[in-house]
Structures are given as structure tokens and as C-alpha cells.
Amino acid sequence: MAPRSSAARPLNAATWLCLLASACGSGTAPRPVPTGSASSLSAPALAPRVVDERLRALEAAEQRRASSEITASDLAARDVRLRRAAARALARIADARTADLLLASLGDEDATVITWSAYGLGSSCKGRESAHTRALAARAASLLVRDASAGATTTPAAPGPLFEPLASIADGLGRCGGADAERTLRAWVASRGSLAEAAGWALGLLASRTDRLDDASLVALLDAAGRTEAPVESALQAFTRLSHLDEAVRSRLADVARRALAGSGLRRGLAVRALAATGAGAATPLEEVVRGASFTVAERADAVRGLARLGPDGQRVLGDTLGPVSDQVLGEKEGILAPSYGVLTALLATLAGPERAGPALARLAALDVGSTPALRRRSIALRCGAASVLAGRGTESAVLAHCDPDPAGRAGRLAMLRVLARGPLRGQRGRSFRALAAVDDATVRERALELVATHPELERPGELVAAGLGRKTAGDVATAARLVADHPERVAVSANVADPDPLVTKALGLAVGAFATSPSIEVRAALADAAGALALLGAKPALEADCRSDNPTLRQHAEKALRALGNREQRCDAFTPGQSAPAELSQPLGGPTRLELETDAGTLSIELSPELSPVASTRLVELARARFFDGIVVHRVVPGFVVQLGDREGDGYGGVDRPPLRCETSPAAFEAGSVGIALSGRDTGSSQFFVTLAREPHLDGEYALVGRAGPGWERLTEGDLVTRVTVR
Numbered sequence: 001m002a003p004r005s006s007a008a009r010p011l012n013a014a015t016w017l018c019l020l021a022s023a024c025g026s027g028t029a030p031r032p033v034p035t036g037s038a039s040s041l042s043a044p045a046l047a048p049r050v051v052d053e054r055l056r057a058l059e060a061a062e063q064r065r066a067s068s069e070i071t072a073s074d075l076a077a078r079d080v081r082l083r084r085a086a087a088r089a090l091a092r093i094a095d096a097r098t099a100d101l102l103l104a105s106l107g108d109e110d111a112t113v114i115t116w117s118a119y120g121l122g123s124s125c126k127g128r129e130s131a132h133t134r135a136l137a138a139r140a141a142s143l144l145v146r147d148a149s150a151g152a153t154t155t156p157a158a159p160g161p162l163f164e165p166l167a168s169i170a171d172g173l174g175r176c177g178g179a180d181a182e183r184t185l186r187a188w189v190a191s192r193g194s195l196a197e198a199a200g201w202a203l204g205l206l207a208s209r210t211d212r213l214d215d216a217s218l219v220a221l222l223d224a225a226g227r228t229e230a231p232v233e234s235a236l237q238a239f240t241r242l243s244h245l246d247e248a249v250r251s252r253l254a255d256v257a258r259r260a261l262a263g264s265g266l267r268r269g270l271a272v273r274a275l276a277a278t279g280a281g282a283a284t285p286l287e288e289v290v291r292g293a294s295f296t297v298a299e300r301a302d303a304v305r306g307l308a309r310l311g312p313d314g315q316r317v318l319g320d321t322l323g324p325v326s327d328q329v330l331g332e333k334e335g336i337l338a339p340s341y342g343v344l345t346a347l348l349a350t351l352a353g354p355e356r357a358g359p360a361l362a363r364l365a366a367l368d369v370g371s372t373p374a375l376r377r378r379s380i381a382l383r384c385g386a387a388s389v390l391a392g393r394g395t396e397s398a399v400l401a402h403c404d405p406d407p408a409g410r411a412g413r414l415a416m417l418r419v420l421a422r423g424p425l426r427g428q429r430g431r432s433f434r435a436l437a438a439v440d441d442a443t444v445r446e447r448a449l450e451l452v453a454t455h456p457e458l459e460r461p462g463e464l465v466a467a468g469l470g471r472k473t474a475g476d477v478a479t480a481a482r483l484v485a486d487h488p489e490r491v492a493v494s495a496n497v498a499d500p501d502p503l504v505t506k507a508l509g510l511a512v513g514a515f516a517t518s519p520s521i522e523v524r525a526a527l528a529d530a531a532g533a534l535a536l537l538g539a540k541p542a543l544e545a546d547c548r549s550d551n552p553t554l555r556q557h558a559e560k561a562l563r564a565l566g567n568r569e570q571r572c573d574a575f576t577p578g579q580s581a582p583a584e585l586s587q588p589l590g591g592p593t594r595l596e597l598e599t600d601a602g603t604l605s606i607e608l609s610p611e612l613s614p615v616a617s618t619r620l621v622e623l624a625r626a627r628f629f630d631g632i633v634v635h636r637v638v639p640g641f642v643v644q645l646g647d648r649e650g651d652g653y654g655g656v657d658r659p660p661l662r663c664e665t666s667p668a669a670f671e672a673g674s675v676g677i678a679l680s681g682r683d684t685g686s687s688q689f690f691v692t693l694a695r696e697p698h699l700d701g702e703y704a705l706v707g708r709a710g711p712g713w714e715r716l717t718e719g720d721l722v723t724r725v726t727v728r
């Protein structure tokens with residue numbers, strides 16, 4: 001396709017009505033959407049005590065996923081708090097029954113009710129795309145017409161981070177997808193202001209879910225992003241989520257993105273992320289970003305990852321920039337404790353070989369080991385990161401052997417695994433690999449086991465998988481089970497997958513039984529997938545129990561596995577809601593609560609708010625008061641993206657021995673410094689939380705937002721120790 005430029009023209013109310021209702025040229029008029037004002041005003045006023053009791057009942061029903069306990073009367077209540085609580089509960093449950101109620105509550109006059117209704121309709125859109133899209137578009141049209149005529153406005157939303165109604169409707173359309181939704185959003189992005197911005201995010205969401213957009217949508221997005229005046233900042237998001245663009249789009253995108261680099265803020269950050277999609281020509285501007293001290297750490301780290309996607313052209317630039325970046329970081333006043341340390345670690349993680357970077361790698365491999373725990377951790381990580389690149393495939397490399405002063409140190413072992421991964425795992429290399437797969441560090445064991453999938457030359461892989469399944473730690477079992485589920489051929493005794501290694505089937509059966517009642521949904525889901533892949537009939541009783549669970553992730557994986565075991569028509573969408581609400585609801589947080597985290601890299605803070613996530617925020621505070629987080633390590637850091645902690649095991653698979661958290665998701669935006677609950681599927685949260693380091697729109701509506709982080713989180717690295725957490 002050949003992109004063309006077209007000036008955005010303002011659209012009148014009648015045109016909006018036509019476009020938003022997807023009725024242009026169809027000969028049918030959009031259906032008006034009735035508002036909820038009449039029913040709510042005619043409803044009897046309830047006593048304060050009755051309202052409070054009903055609010056608690058609605059919150060409990062939301063947590064128990066008991067949609068049958070939320071009624072049309074709640075959505076027609078005179079007290080707006082009841083209508084808001086009911087709409088929120090329905091939006092988060094998002095089952096088949098909630099859709100009809102949400103379609104009705106979409107007509108409410110209160111902005112918060114509209115917001116939750118639109119979000120819920122987007123979340124429950126599967127199989128009802130056409131009806132939901134029409135309703136969302138028609139409601140948007142009615143709001144626009146009303147605002148444009150008599151100057152009427154919706155009742156202001158309650159204070160907080162929620163979207164405005166029209167923006168939430170755009171988000172719902174992006175979640176629904178389909179040609180009608182895309183047409184509507186395309187018309188929106190050609191407008192101005194917050195409506196166009198919301199449409200840009202929504203088209204990005206649609207792109208991430210379908211991996212495609214119509215040519216007309218790509219043109220509209222490029223037009224909006226490339227405006228000289230008031231460009232739509234969010235318009236570049238879709239291009240960061242698409243795996244394929246034709247040559248004409250890449251050329252136009254390259255021009256728009258390069259011009260955006262001269263600006264600042266969100267549009268520039270998205271331009272950096274989008275550039276890699278334009279091809280080899282992006283290497284030069286991305287190099288400027290990596291080298292440029294005027295760019296943020298997040299933008300520079302994104303540029304590094306973009307270069308890694310460009311193949312040999314990107315590797316050339318990565319090699320050329322390692323020296324200047326390392327000199328810059330080491331020359332800063334704070335040295336490797338500065339935030340720019342993350343750019344350097346991102347470079348080392350993506351550099352494929354020592355070509356063009358040999359001297360810089362040698363300097364980093366010879367760094368003095370720091371005198372404090374934080375300096376020591378970072379210097380050893382740099383030494384071993386550089387050594388693993390210098391060593392190539394040479395496991396006997398002296399620089400590799402001495403990068404970590406501790407022979408049992410994690411950094412040295414992971415560096416050795418990186419070197420082993422580059423060549424066949426036979427002979428001495430195979431023996432070294434097996435030794436690492438059996439060490440006393442769960443993270444190293446799991447990383448080793450992951451290599452089984454990509455090394456078919458490895459002999460007797462079933463022994464390693466069975467050993468992983470036989471361990472008691474969640475991470476080992478989940479990693480082994482995922483490997484079986486994704487690559488059953490690797491544990492077959494012959495080319496016939498129907499003949500799996502008996503060691504593996506025995507270990508898998510024992511693991512299914514051992515974790516049958518575990519609160520770790522991630523492990524149980526992985527075991528279900530593995531049982532289905534190997535047709536493990538002995539797992540059927542556990543799978544049938546999971547099929548009746550009130551946890552949607554367990555039901556989803558159990559259904560898939562039972563179908564693989566022969567129940568072709570198996571459905572696991574029916575369940576009985578639990579009898580009791582979460583314990584955290586008995587004493588929820590009364591307001592924002594500050595946690596101060598003392599780490600060996602400095603003092604940090606987060607402020608948790610119960611407004612959107614009362615149960616999750618209350619749990620984190622309770623765990624902090626119980627000293628659960630004291631002595632925990634930061635187990636995951638992706639420079640410029642996220643910092644994650646909350647796992648006492650330290651490998652990212654652990655949690656707390658409590659029932660899984662229900663997802664308290666919302667259409668709220670994940671900005672830099674947002675705090676969210678980590679998940680491995682719907683309703684799987686536990687004790688782990690993350691802090692975003694930049695605007696991350698792909699997280700919006702998918703994770704519970706529980707608060708805001710204070711400054712300094714971008715300075716952390718994997719392994720940093722949280723010594724004490726204090727509740728203020």
C-alpha cells in the first residue's frame with residue numbers, strides 16, 4: 001500500500017454519529033442508547049446503613065466472582081456509589097451474564113459507571129463483538145452529540161486515575177476488535193485532543209491483539225503522528241506492536257519517528273520503540289539515542305533492544321557503542337550506581353560477539369570488584385556479562401572462569417550457561433551443562449533446563465526434566481512442565497511423541513498429585529498443559545477438579561488438557577463461586593499507605609492506594625507488617641521497563657501461602673512509576689509486585705494498579721537486597 005497524507009478536518013456532530021455508530025452508507029440509523037438517569041431517580045432512596053451493607057455485599061460478590069448476586073436494581077439505584085460498585089464488579093467478573101447488565105449500565109449518566117461499563121464490555125467481548133461494538137459506538141455518539149448541542153456533560157468521574165468515559169469507550173472498542181471497531185477508532189484518531197489520544201492507544205491495543213491493522217488505519221495513525229501542530233502522541237504505539245509492515249509504511253514511519261526524536265516526552269519514547277520496525281536504516285538514529293545523554297534511560301535501553309532486532313546491522317552498532325557507553329557510565333559521579341548502569345547491562349545482554357567491542361569488553365571484564373554489596377553485585381555482573389561475550393563458545397576461557405570471585409556465584413554460573421548455549425551440549429560441554437542443571441541455585445537450574453528445548457543433541461534429556469518435576473520448588477516444576485508442554489518431542493524415547501520417557505511420565509504424575517491443592521496457579525496450569533501434551537490419563541481426576549475450580553486460569557488449562565485426553569467437547573466455563581470473600585476485605589486499607597523499602601542500594605518508597613485495588617493493596621501492607629518482604633531480593637529487572645520483587649524464593653515463581661488474588665484490573669494507565677500486581681494468568685496474583693519505569697500501555701487493563709512509586713527505582717538491579725520494609 002502507498003501511505004498518503006491527508007489533513008485532519010474537524011467533524012460535526014452528525015458526522016460523528018454516523019462514523020461512531022458504523023452506520024455510514026448502510027441505510028440504517030444508529031440506535032439511541034437510553035440513559036440511566038430516569039431509573040436511578042425513580043428508585044427509592046435507601047438508608048445509609050442499607051447502602052453500606054449493600055456496598056460490602058457487592059465488593060464481596062466481585063471478589064467471589066458471583067455475578068448472579070449483582071442485579072439490575074443495583075445498576076438502577078439512586079445512590080451513585082451502588083451503581084459504580086455494581087458496574088465495577090460486573091466489569092471485573094466479565095462472564096456471559098454480566099454482558100447484558102453492562103449493556104444497560106453503559107447508558108448511565110455517571111462518568112465512572114460509563115467507564116466501568118465500557119471496560120467490562122471490552123473484556124467480555126468474545127463471541128459478542130458485533131453487539132458490543134455497536135453499543136459502545138452508539139453511546140460515544142450520544143455523548144458527543146449531547147456535549148456538542150446543549151453543552152450538557154456527564155457527571156464528573158470520581159477523583160482517581162480512571163479514564164474519561166469516551167476514552168474508556170475507545171479502550172473497550174480496542175479490546176473488542178473487528179472491522180466496525182477499527183473504523184470507529186480510525187475516525188477518532190483523525191480528531192484532536194484527548195479523544196484522538198485515546199483512539200491511538202486503542203488502535204495499539206487492537207494491533208497487539210490481532211497483529212494487523214487495515215491500511216487505512218495505518219495511514220490515519222501516521223497522519224496523526226506526523227502533524228506539525230498538536231500531533232497525536234499515542235499514534236505511534238500501534239507500530240510497536242505489529243510484526244510486519246510493508247515497505248511504504250516503513251518508509252513513512254521512519255520519517256515520522258525520526259522527526260519525533262527531536263522532541264521530548266511520550267511521543268519521543270514511542271518513536272524510539274517504533275524505529276526498529278522500519279528496518280536496517282533505523283540503526284543510525286537508534287545509535288544516536290543510545291549514545292545521547294539527553295535521552296532518558298528508558299529510551300536508551302529501548303534503543304538497545306531495537307538494535308538487537310536489526311540483525312548484523314544492529315550488532316555492528318551495539319559493538320561500536322559499548323565503549324562510549326561504558327566510559328560514560330564509569331565516568332559518572334555515581335559510577336555503576338547511576339541509573340545509566342541499566343543501559344550498559346542492556347548492551348551486554350544483547351551483544352552477540354566481541355567483534356568491534358573487544359577493548360571495551362576487556363576493560364569491563366577486568367573491573368575491580370566493588371567494596372559495598374551493591375557495588376560488588378554490579379561490578380561482578382558487568383565482569384561476567386563481558387566475559388560471556390568474550391568467551392564465545394569457549395568454556396575454558398580464563399576470563400570467564402574468574403569473572404565471579406565466588407565459584408558458586410550466580411553471575412558466573414549464568415555466564416557459563418550463556419556460553420554453553422552457543423554450542424552443542426556434548427562431551428565436556430554436556431557434562432558442564434548437567435552440573436549446572438543440578439546446582440543449589442533454583443534460578444540457575446531453571447535457566448539450564450530451558451536450554452533443553454533448543455539443544456536436540458543433548459542426550460537423555462528426560463532425566464533432566466524428570467529431576468525438575470521431582471523437586472519441591474515451584475520454579476523447577478513449572479519450568480520442567482512448560483518444557484514438556486511446549487516440546488513433548490524432547491522427552492520421547494523415540495521419534496514417536498506417543499512414547500514419552502517413563503521417567504518423565506512417572507515424575508509428572510507425582511507432581512500433579514503433589515501440587516493438586518497448591519496456591520501456585522502457575523505451577524498447576526503448567527502441569528495441566530504437560531499432562532495434556534503427554535496424554536497422562538492418571539492426571540484426569542486432578543484436571544476434572546480444576547475444571548470445576550472458581551479460578552479461571554485453572555479452568556482454562558484444565559479444559560485444554562481434558563480435550564487432549566479425549567473429552568473433545570469438554571467445557572470448563574461453569575463453576576460455583578466460593579462461599580467466603582478474601583480475608584483482606586475484613587479490614588481493608590482506609591486510605592493511601594506508604595511503604596519505605598530499605599535496600600542495600602538505597603531507600604525507596606511506594607504509596608499504595610485502596611481505591612482501585614482494595615484487596616491487593618491491603619495484602620501488600622499486611623505482608624509488609626508481617627516482615628514478609630524483609631530480606632527479599634529484587635529478582636527481575638528489565639532496564640527502562642520494569643522492576644519486580646515479592647518472591648522469597650528469588651526466582652520469580654514464589655508467593656505467599658494464601659489464596660490467589662482476584663484481578664482488580666481497570667482501564668487505568670500504567671505510567672512511569674506505576675505499581676502493579678504480577679500475574680501468570682487471570683486471578684493468579686500473590687505477593688509479587690512490579691514498578692514500571694516508563695509508560696507501558698500494553699499493561700493497561702491487564703494488571704491491577706495498586707499505587708505509585710517514589711523516585712530511584714531505575715537504579716535497582718537484579719539481586720539487590722531489601723533489608724527492611726516499614727509501613728508509614
